[in-house]
Amino acid sequence: MKHFTKLAVAAALGTVIGTAAVAQELYTPNLAYRTGPFAATGIPLMNGQADYMTMLNQRDGGIGGATIDFEECETGYSTEKGVECYEKTKGEAIVTQPWSTGITLQVLPKTNVDEIPILAPGYGFSPMADGTVFQWAFNMPAGYWDGADMIIQHLEAEGSLEGKKIAFLHLDHPFGKEPLPVMEMHAENKGFELLPIPVGLNEMQNQSAQWLQIRRERPDYVVMWGWGAMNAGAITEAVKTKFPMENFVGVWWAGHDADLKLVGEDGKGYKSISWSFPNLDAPLMKEIKEHVIDAGLSQTNEEEMQGVFYGRGLVMSAILAEGIKNAQENFGTADIDATQLRWGLENINLTQERIVELGMEGMVPPFSTSCANHTGHSGGWMLEWDGAKFVKASDLIMPNVDAYADLIQNAAEEYATSNAPWDRNEECSVSN
Template structure:
């Protein structure tokens, strides 16, 4: 008998003995379906929710235990996010902050409350250092990974070609937008290019005329955009309006949203976004999503979202959580797990090509694994390019130089621990 069937049988016996339904696995998600970032939040949250709904409908949950994936709306507000954390932490097995600002606020709390943070592809990059950040996980790649890979792609893989170049860094003036600066500043000094930070305030997101006037004046060789929500679409439209060469314009993985480019169509051709996920419309997973979720009306997803970058990225994110739960169940032999168990599961993810094939997710995310010392996995990513109508893969799998990333992460993790002393740090064997 397969392990999940054994776990399900054990759960059923518990239910019968107790005379009531098991409560299941409470894995709340801090959603932002409202506010200035809702255009990105909605497809991401839909993808995450649909994956868990599919597991509940097809498999009875994870290991036969239903997953309660209730949402707590934050509107991307740090204050509301902390309120959601406090409201849910008592019974939740995980916290999913969905904002770098919220992540930074709850990070010290999770050490005390002993509940893991799962922040796929976002949050504080040094969280990769598992010995320091024992309860925080940001697979499959960090913002520093993404920034390095973008610069490497600009350089054509030869960093010496960057000498004398000028790169503008158009970023949201928020912890998320500032996150890559330490790495970019280090790379600029090491490789001899000029980095021009161009911050965009929250109130300026939809009116960036001043920022694009600065970009026109600076005449950078490339623009890297670290944007979110309404900022991205406004920036892309300003780039078109000012005739900035779109093939020299790169975005982080949150700046590769299909509708933002569809709004400019052919004029956006050449725009690029780094991405650790890749839509696969004909995958086995999408067939199951359609059968168990879409066709049965158990979704908030619209037909035009299904093959989009962000919706399918949401599916990948919930897969990481589900696989962490499975790993914890297998490790403990218990179907119903707690936060400490999930911490072990998230620390022992092993998403191989074979595992992706088993899940019907071939090509949707690069393989990666986590460990005590590596809470990110550093999967690598692809460059997606807008062809005038859709995003297409425009590179082989890129990788960040982990000797550069790790040395900076170790230094910043140590700084964080010192600034927040006494901060528990453990030694990891791997």
């Protein structure tokens, strides 16, 4: 099919380097969490990621003639177990996928020594956007500071935020604290009061104290940076306390269909910013069904496949596959190493035309990366729960990165100084 020809580069590579040089397998381990308090959200994401790579192996014989070993190492979302998984898998890996901001922060200092790219799509440490400092870390297509900015843009489009109060309901974890610098910047510049309300790991399913505070403070909006069981608990409490759902907005990890199905129609109006969308009519979905689902090679089910998180998992693996393909074509070998993959991830150019070729129209916004820009800043859509499913409720919102570019640079410099000696990409300038 036309939209998939660019991924099947084996023939071209065979011409350039000879079939004897074609790799047998590329090891791209995933530090998964199908168990623990975040399993309900982890499972559909892991299923989507695995199914995309399985499709490439089944349909195309992998990428460029190399099959993909997408082994999972179970972390239960535990930072300690995540670091153990990283150490266990790093030997042959060409990439590591930490799947937790906490794990990412622990692995990040190791990157300059181990020289293995971190791929953390839509999560991790926001200053990783600066590829001149974090040469081995990527959080494309959008980072948490992008997400915070897009949410504030959306709220401001409904009217001035001057004098308003925004409650920031967040997991008391590195992930939940990540957007605070941009939220605080906007609060100062736009004149609204920011009210941080942390939720401890042991409070996720019982947030009565937090929602008592919300009832008492009566904020104009609640912005949620939640994950796993926290989201379901918050959405249930919001309905119970009759908080207006149209004024309740979450980050992309707080837009899980199963959480909203717990309240159904009562959740109507709840919104979540998102850099992915489950377009069930996309050609990719038919390819997944033919080569993976019908072949009995997936752990997913029909209901899960229709959700935001399964579709996001597909997008994540598609981004990794693009990086692999880029590296293979540039270096003339299917048997790429971690350093070559870093180049491939620094040269993503997911244009609208390429998205259509991949059969993913409407599933991810266009974006590109460079040696200096490891995030891409793709923008996102505001998704809204219509009582039964999430629908697109906005045009593409682009983050105003210039507004917090200094924050990115200063935080990156501070990190490098604190972790000195810290190797940088001296060949890359911020203009690249």
